[in-house]
Amino acid sequence: MTRYKAVVAYDGSGFSGYQVQPGKRTVQREIEAALKKIHKGNVVRITASGRTDAGVHAKGQVIHFDSPFAIPPDAFRMALETRTPRDISFRSVEAVADDFHARFDTTGKEYQYVIKRSELFDPFMRHFAWHYPYPLDLLKMEEASRVLIGEHDFTSFCRTKTEQENKVRTIYAISIEQPAEDILTLTYRGNGFLYNMVRILTGALLDSGQGRLTPQGLKEALDAKNREALRSKTAPPEGLYLMNVFYDEFGK
């Protein structure tokens, strides 16, 4: 058996999320179906760094799986690329140590949230960005982001139903950039993110940019450790991208 690590990109708009669910088209299901074809009908399970929700995209999701085949990694990449639908693409495949684990070994993750600020709706971006045609003060957003950076209990920034007990996470960096006219990106790097956390952080930063939430108000909501202490709404899934998963010191 050889353990393989693969980096996968997918357009989340046609999937009911990453994880297998009965009767639903999911990323995991499509990749496992491709691996089954490659392995002549034998089931090969994959493990990802974490799930992504329906409509959420990935440019750098990481998975691992075990295979009895010792195929050159790039041939394995091509075999998977050609057997998965066009909304999934394999960026790389490599053989790794037998004890590499895509979920347990992560040291950090990077997510990006894309906002389309044009007054008119852009039909080409409807699955790929949040259309937000309202004024934003980027300096206020910067100021608010500094409240969030560091190690905190993020209970106020995750869905009430979140399973994880320990809600302490560290955000290493938040960068706010305008890579093109009418496009704003919020990039978050941290040691891990709770369920819906990036989308709630984004809702709070946009409220800050609109002047509806002060840095002091944001600090109070964080300290309250209660989702209801934060009035900001959860940003929709279509703007969210899992960009990178880190397995080394670089994650920090």
Added chain:
Amino acid sequence: MTRYKAVVAYDGSGFSGYQVQPGKRTVQREIEAALKKIHKGNVVRITASGRTDAGVHAKGQVIHFDSPFAIPPDAFRMALETRTPRDISFRSVEAVADDFHARFDTTGKEYQYVIKRSELFDPFMRHFAWHYPYPLDLLKMEEASRVLIGEHDFTSFCRTKTEQENKVRTIYAISIEQPAEDILTLTYRGNGFLYNMVRILTGALLDSGQGRLTPQGLKEALDAKNREALRSKTAPPEGLYLMNVFYDEFGK
């Protein structure tokens, strides 16, 4: 009755083209359904500058229609925007002269063809560009484009079944640009384009960039006035965008 001119953008990937066809989802059908709702069940027909094929996009398609309502144009735009699906968007609506005609009055059109040159397939661009990971000599493409500019009989550059009898058209300009890493755009401006013409021109320019077709060979194919004299394949629909329709001297 007031005649209205509207500029419409649409993501062509979910449509069986522009024109109404029984049982198919088309752009014309969706817009006419929205107009019917606005007009309390009365049918309002629209006329476009021309059709676009299945999978082809528009950023500046122009249509006209007549309405008994004298609604402020921007309110009409919003009424249409909110009653059409999210893959159609109205850029503007304006009241025009009663004899304005979206098809007969055009003085020119601009199309853009988008090519994604990255080695790895980009799942986010699968409906929006042609993935073409092969080397291209842009100077050779420039040289070939000069053979095409001007007034010519473009019989060799349209589908054999093309209905129009007169196949003489004038191409005013072809610009070859690289707006981003791995992206190449070919922009064509002319007084009119035959069926599949932009996609065949694109196939021929890429063959030129690959060194498979010399300017001399291209000239001979043009002079032959026969689609079979040109071996280049028709570029796929997903890279093609109708950008602008002109109704004044600017078209030239």
